[in-house]
């Protein structure tokens with residue numbers, strides 16, 4: 293059992309879920325990861341000669357990195373914007389590209405654009421939602437859900453949703469449409485601020501390898 297991770301190597305928090313395979317592929321191609329890792333393993337810590345890898349829920353990556361349990365990790369802009377972790381963000385990995393959107397039923401589009409004073413919005417991004425509508429001067433009742441957000445307008449739980457859209461398939465298959473774009477999102481390397489200073493000699497080559505990979509493709 294791991295009580296404390298070996299401190300002679302860097303600890304990296306990997307996000308389980310939609311980003312996982314793309315992150316593994318990038319990390320393998322630059323030599324950070326030298327053995328196959330599958331996200332369906334029940335193992336939560338994977339150790340190699342040079343790294344400790346933590347397999348965590350995508351939403352928990354910023355927490356592990358901000359608290360310094362992990363020196364670095366990967367998180368989408370959606371989660372960074374939502375959680376506002378105090379971390380250093382040196383590299384856009386260019387994967388997990390999606391857009392944070394307001395979506396809803398097509399027949400509700402007019403209601404949205406008719407200067408409503410308040411809206412019910414279901415989302416897993418309550419802070420992004422409050423910030424976005426706050427800037428527009430629209431009062432929102434945020435209904436926080438943890439998944440299958442698209443169901444909420446279909447069953448009358450909310451008028452609209454704020455969620456990420458990647459291929460648009462989930463919206464389409466549920467008869468929803470994009471109402472307004474909030475901002476694009478992609479996966480970023482995030483680094484603990486203290487680690488960036490104290491372990492700079494180990495961290496900089498990784499950042500450089502990732503940057504080179506992005507330039508060369």
Ligand code: PRP
Pocket residue numbers: 309310438439440441442455456457458459460461462463
């Ligand atoms: C995300 C997001 C949408 C869907 C969008 O959910 O919340 O539901 O993917 O992708 P698409 O545009 O390619 O259809 P995720 O798959 O992470 O699962 P969740 O609903 O359990 O959060």
